[in-house]
Amino acid sequence: MTSSSDTPIARRAYASFADRYDAFAPGKPHNALYERPASLALVGDVAGLDLLDAGCGSGICSEKLAQAGARVRAFDVTPEMAAIASQRCAGLDIEIRVGDMTKPLDWLADQSVDGVLCALALDYVETLKPVFSEFHRVARPGGWLVFSMGHPMRDWADARSRGEKSYFETNRWGMHWGGFGEPNPYVESYRRPLGDILNGLVDTGWTLDRLVEPLPLPEMETVDPRHFAELSLAPAFICVRARK
Template structure:
């Protein structure tokens, strides 16, 4: 997901449940954005040359492993995991995004796709996966205790979890004028061709629910732009080399 836009996705909400309504809006937005996003995620410097290398640097060898791509979007990580020898199950809330994800891998690839909401219980059995990768998807989920609890349930013991999200220091401050209280989980909206609601949270709320739901923290990576980023976005290279944009985390199921 490009840094200047919200970091990737529920069943319809109701007037009595504003969180679900906002999640529905995110789903609807990504249904509408799917075609342009499929191109953008491959070509945008923030995706291809900042977040993607940062996140993939934390993923262990996946040869022969069964991996859940949670919030798979248009399938960039699914394709990369398949190329690494994994059997991959991609889940996303947007059917339009899933259509692109299916096109991202060969017809005979060991990959399958399901429409699903990360804010709800996953449809998979306990201990069903060796690893979970969730790239720029969790910003659309308010309750990380619930989603990390589900990730732990579907992971075998010693399975890995790698996720990325917008860096709290990038999402709070002058570039996020609607953010009012760093210590709160706040609902913000970003304008990308359509309005996309998402949640920003303090750094502690990235890690507390992870540790509270049966994971051991292994690594935290704050990626810096690559040389390819400099070539593509020279006017942004210096700033993004000195200010965090994304944070990537690896943990192990205990």
């Protein structure tokens, strides 16, 4: 039997509120009016492409990619999330399974996808290089990787995520999230320096193409003025595109 300490931190957190996450995330301003548009803008036109949605959650991006004409293979480490994604994406050209990005993606052949999207999932991975390396293996020459994650300076500037560590150290931390209903779920993730992220890309064969520190969409000012003002001054996430 798998002990709690062996369970991936993303699975332990999201299994506890998968249904509530799916109810809120499609329209939650931080997602719908901030991170998701920035990430999908980096993805661009996907018609006719074979794509991997790594850490697909409840399938929100998988659905959008397939509706835009892509053939999508997707996975998530949380079975409850994968089940919701399968329901959301029923009838679309999407294959969804349970999978752990910290382990080999052995169901995917070398050079079998044109692009990889990994939205807000790498924060739950302690060591990035093996993940980037596996994404590089499955990507075709000229293919791309787009990912989003917590902005390193934002995470370090917050005493909750910094803890007693310096900016240059990776540390695991957790907090109770608001915005997804009650009870507030306790979610752990990793904070790390920017150099570890970008050097991890380069060291595994990727070429950095674009780094975006997104601004919220203008309509967020109406629906969530407090966070619109906050995100207009300093970013919460980074969105990155790399090419093989």
